[in-house]
Amino acid sequence: MNLRNGSSVRLSVFAAATAAVLALAGCGGSSGSSSSSGSTPVNNTQAVEVNVGPANNYVNGLFTDVTICVPGSSNCQTIPNVLVDSGSEGLRLLSSQVTLSLPAITDNSSNGLQECSGFADGSYVWGPVVGADIQIAGEKASSVPIQMISASPPFPVPSQCTSGGGQDENTVTSLGANGVLGIGNFQQDCGSACTSTSTAPPMYYLCPNSVCQITTVPLLYQLQNPVWMFPQDNNGVLISLPSIAAGGAQTVSGSLIFGIGTQSDNALGSAQVYTTDTSGDFQTTYNSIAYSQSYIDSGSDSIYFLDSATLGIPDCSDYAGWYCPSSTVNYTATNTGLNGTTGPVSFSIANTDALFSGNGGTNAAFNNLGGDSGTSPSTDYFDFGMPFFYGRNVFIGIENETGPNGVVGPYWAY
């Protein structure tokens, strides 16, 4: 019997075991996928702010407060300065910021589930998965698996977890936040790939006898985008931020509004719906070339698009990978959804050095910050990061959830 077979045997009882653990912790089991019709409206609006973050080192970071509770109890803690990230799913908090004692999610041998979450830049976070109720504004998701990012983890980081080459973002300084709230297009952070031994990636682990092995995890015990678990306003979110000046701003206040078309404050209005492929990507066309793996991501601090050579504008000599044109350049690209919706997106790219030194270097929010997505058109794409969000209502439709006019996620609307 090899290790993988061993894992799958243990995991055949994983669901029942974890269900028992969560039930003991007071799980209400109300993972709602029903719409809000007929229920009393709750406060669905959470304040968000762009600022330098708790480590004073973030550019275009969108932060909010998240309240977590021991499942089924009123024993709660509010964690400030959590990054709102539409490019990931699930709540990840630095364990150093959490004083609550939250129940572990375990298999039937009391082995706690561990997770390695890798990000695109090669960095990663590692730590145990625990259960918590998540409260944001008037919304509440019960008994949600969340990750504790650990600087002193119960088990050492598996080598596969460090194979992206980046740093372990297990401190406020390295993460730039107290945690990450992933509210992207998907319900879980892994999905069906993690439910099968033939496809399970190096993401979830069990560590019997201190030897960590990749494990499969049923969908409901993976990290969850908490929004789809709310009893109402659960089909997506709206991020609403005001316009800012071309020179930037120290802080920008806005709203994270839950639900799409579920209350008077989250109607689509004039927004156009762009459905995505199963990976959450759509097509962006520029200069008659289609870039099919483009996306919108509040966790990206800039509009990362094309590359310096293709655009004919220089990278900064000091800030590698960011653009430093001699004067501001205007661009218009065209986004096309899987549903055929098409429309232009216009934006400007300013000199990063000038932006970062302006206003005494105190600005944290910029609507014209840009950088390279790659090194040549064959692998380039558009990553519409935070600059895209200023002055827009941006709706994020969650997979399998139905929005206005019958549209089913994943989709974007703006």
Place this chain on the structure above:
Amino acid sequence: MKIFLAVFVVLLLGSTSSWAVLGEYGNSVASDQQHMHAQLREVVRQGYSVKQLSSADGRMVREYVSPAGLVFGVSWQGPTMPDLRQLLGSYFGQLQQASQSRRQRHGPLVVQTKDFVLVSGGHMRSFRGRAYVPSLLPANVSAEVVQ
């Protein structure tokens, strides 16, 4: 599955050619293939060949091999990041150095030195990237083939 794979590989490769890592000849990484439970196929192009591993969940890794068997480029895409330590071999250190020394920045990673180019981007559920060694490109082959 394993039986099917063996047949598939023999049919497509028709040889004992093996999977390798960037900048090296022929080091077998059968473990990677096994880990991905992947199908391996090889396509011969003008001046180079492409070995492609693809798994049922959409993960794909390609290696670009010179006629002499030297891997001059790799690319990847899928819902999770691949094992870049294994794919990049001795070049992994350059990735580590570049990604850990850079200023706080949240977006794709672009590493461009004289002898090593790497881009890595995307988001959870959709990662993609490529790496190549300019000095190892076969004659008359552009880096653009690595995609």
